[in-house]
Amino acid sequence: MTINPVDTSIKLSVTADQGVLGAISRSGPVEAAKMTLEQPAGEMWQKIREELNEKADTKEADLAHIKEWLKKEPHLPDEFDDQRIMTFLRGCKFSLEKTKRKLDMYFTMRAAVPEFFNDRDVNRPELQEILNIVQMPPLPGLTPEGRRVIVMRGIDKDIQTPNVADAFKLALMLGDVRLAEEKEGVAGDVYVLDASVATPTHFAKFTPTLVKKFLVCVQECVTTLRAKPLAELVLHEAYPVKLKEVHVINVSPLVDKIVNFVKPFIKDKIKERIFLHTDTNDLYKYVPKEMLPQEYGGNAGPMNDLHNAWVKKLDEYKDWFAAQENLKANEALRPGKPTNYDELFGIDGSFRQLDRPGAVDYLAGYRGSGSKSMSRNYVVLKPFHPGAAGFLAGYRGSGSKSKSRNGNKMASASVMLVQPKGELWEKIRVELNENVNTRDQDLATIKDWLKKQPHLPDEWGEIDDEVIFEDDRCLMSFLRGCNFSLERCKKKLDMYFTMRSACPEFFSNRDITNPELHDLMKRAQGPTMPGLTPSGRRVTICKALDKKLDPAQLNDAFKIAMMIGDVRLMEEIEGVAGDIYILDASVVSPSHLGKLSPSALKKFFICVQEAYPIKLKEVHVVNSTPLVETVYNVIKPFLKEKMRQRIHFHSSYTALHEFVPKELLPTEYGGTGCPLDEINSAWIKKLEEYKDWFKAQENLKANEALRPGKPTNYDELFGIDGSFRQLAID
Structure with missing residues (x-):
């Protein structure tokens, strides 16, 4: 009819x-x-x-x-x-x-x-x-x-x-x-x-x-x-x-x-x-x-x-x-x-993740009056992720009584990473060699390559028919980290899945609600800042709060760092121009250094430099001591010249501000942002929201029994021979 x-x-x-x-x-x-x-x-x-x-x-x-x-x-x-x-x-x-x-x-x-x-x-x-x-x-x-x-x-x-x-x-x-x-x-x-x-x-x-x-x-x-x-x-x-x-x-x-x-x-x-x-x-x-x-x-x-x-x-x-x-x-x-x-x-698709509690809480919690806007160089974009909640650099929710120096407020839930836009976005496209006319084809090439590798996951986003990883978004992060070199991207992805098999101490049992991990993250903080520098770089601050920290917990500390790294793979929607690390050495003692495991350190550095799409641009050491400087001079000959030029020691926070705008930094470092403890707590909240996601990820790893040719020998991969010399620095 x-x-x-x-x-x-x-x-x-x-x-x-x-x-x-x-x-x-x-x-x-x-x-x-x-x-x-x-x-x-x-x-x-x-x-x-x-x-x-x-x-x-x-x-x-x-x-x-x-x-x-x-x-x-x-x-x-x-x-x-x-x-x-x-x-x-x-x-x-x-x-x-x-x-x-x-x-x-x-x-x-x-x-x-x-x-x-x-x-x-x-x-x-x-x-x-x-x-x-x-x-x-x-x-x-x-x-x-x-x-x-x-x-x-x-x-x-x-x-x-x-x-x-x-x-x-x-x-x-x-x-x-x-x-x-x-x-x-x-x-x-x-x-x-x-x-x-x-x-x-x-x-x-x-x-x-x-x-x-x-x-x-x-x-x-x-x-x-x-x-x-x-x-x-x-x-x-x-x-x-x-x-x-x-x-x-x-x-x-x-x-x-x-x-x-x-x-x-x-x-x-x-x-x-x-x-x-x-x-x-x-x-x-x-x-x-x-x-x-x-x-x-x-x-x-x-x-x-x-x-x-x-x-x-x-x-x-x-x-x-x-x-x-x-x-x-x-x-x-x-x-x-x-x-x-x-x-x-x-x-299928990015909106799925928003149907979880807290996905739009930052909207209901926003109060325009009384909140000063951030510098015009920064804009907050809301990424989609499990249990997302609001986080603005220097912004606290209405339930928080404390205020940062500039009067801004911060949501009390989980971190939200600022994304580049406008001229900064365009500048980063050039730096990453990202061509909007060809990037989708590059993405398709990598996806097709993954399906043809018998030892690697076929579908990064699915395990037992459950979508757990927004594979296109994460693959795009790898392409950007490799300046859209397809061969470099393939090598890095292979190493990423290989390391997930080779280092179960980093990639298994990743539940931040576990008392040991939860306590460690409070005592050894390593949060990534939500904002970006004017050059489009992301800043991470690493600081131990307790001189009595046991170096035996080093693997768990590295595990937490990898967890934050995986979240960033999901939420760096538009890419960044590289990473800046600020290392606070104020509580480092001889006993700490004497118990560090070279093997654990090398595994971590291989992960960071060869398995993750990270562009390490600067390392700033603050609150240094003669001991820390002595240790650095010992390892300095084993670092590539490019890396040595990117490491800076600062005797004052004012010197640090010449590299990192104080607006991005916590109050402890002379900044006008939020206290480091609050930013760290926001990251704890985010990692809690990813609990099920981390668990489902554990099977995303290489299967060496199916690798064409010679399987990876983990002893050779992590052998002390060569020390830090082999670390690749972009």
Whole structure:
């Protein structure tokens, strides 16, 4: 049965010379219950035909082809009305294959997400509740380029966020009406998001899974981290939406933070289309003032009238929505492998990790007032990871009574690493030899190589069908650490998995809640700082607090360092320009040095330099003693010249500040950041959140019995012969 949409729109006569925009501005405010989506005419109509690749002499044949294809697909509805198929063809620029994929995804999503596509009666109390506090009407007019504008705003910041799934449901209901009523097609969509009433508690209810489901429905802006056919299908999205611009107005520091939250997972071309405006007048450069609602200086009438007209339209579509509920894919009849919804929305891709407790706590815990911003050289981006929680350099949660010198606050949960952006991001791309046009091919080459190595894990991200490692992200970290040299990357990856087998004392039983490890991390601190230097380098500070530390715990100390290293593989989303280590020698004693194991030291240095994608740029020794300097002079001849030039001894913190900005340093080192103990505690929290992840990782290692040729001899690998001479320094 073909389900035809009702026609509730009231058409206005628009002449070619008058134009749609002129018709709206002259006709005055829209009347309630008479929402009309104006259609392009005249030169604009012709221009849009060209942009959509629509040809009058072939479009009917294209329509017939798609209708015939639908009838042949056993898992899809046999028939779909001509108007909506034509809208899909236009949205795909009349690419028949893309249209088929998009339609398949459209019907798949209707089955996969019943919370969006069932019970779509606008009179239901839960939907009425949302309509009373959220407005998101598509405007009746078109921009001079032929684009549709949608304005979205909340009504009251003090009202609690309702059911987010129902809010998304309403947005998709509007989308389905547009499928039926965009008779001539448009040149794309422009979204205006009014953030004036946005608060942390509003965002706290936007679960990552719901957000990802919605984005898969409406746009191609979700980037997936695993190159698999299903992920490719996701990128073709479900609705024929062409997102041209997003304008965020009435921006607050919180909204800035939210934009940074999602940017790493948005395609570059979408990033370029997002604009933040602190002054509404700036919006007029993109959207003509006269077509906007009255509240934004325009002539389209009050937002309430536009909103109410759309509510009325949705009400008139009530029976149509009910009849549509069976228009969905039947996975039992799909040829080949049925769609796995868990893979589509949860297990595959980066948003999965956010569905754990604490993932968005940093949003709810943020308080803009009274918190000074960081230096403009630094920006906080929110990486996705298990149990993520907020951490800003120099920022504490509202529950903390103490403050750092600059008055900033720090969240009391786990660390969040600052990522490079802007000019710093560009500079690091050059330094890492990262070519955005070829890096995906490099990634694919490494993944294919891994699968061909019998002694290495086939799928870094899966063990017993459980995704435990975002392999694309981590492989990209290795490529960056090797300046995108494929052969160097292969060698480093082989050594990484080899060391995981060869050093069980470093890579097994990695549970920070173990009393011995937990106590050691408090007494021997080695946290990585959340910020970056102006040159894009990450700083790690190593300091022992107790002169009575037993050197026999050295292996456990190295284990903790590797745990932090693995977390960084996950969370260095954009890469860094290298590492800086600050070694505090204030409690080093002769008894410590006398009991150090050369074998353990060499294993650790091989891991750090040859197995991990670390670029060691500087080592700064502070609070040195004559003993430490004597030991250094003993080992100095065994270090490469490049390494010797990167080691610096400082008699004062002022000298250290010449290399590392004091804004990045803890208060103990003359910095304006947080105390080292608080940063260390935040890392303890993060490692606790990774507990299950570390456990699942233990089988990610080389199998020497399957290595082609001669298996690695661990005694030769770690033999004392050669001492530190063989350590590779970038």
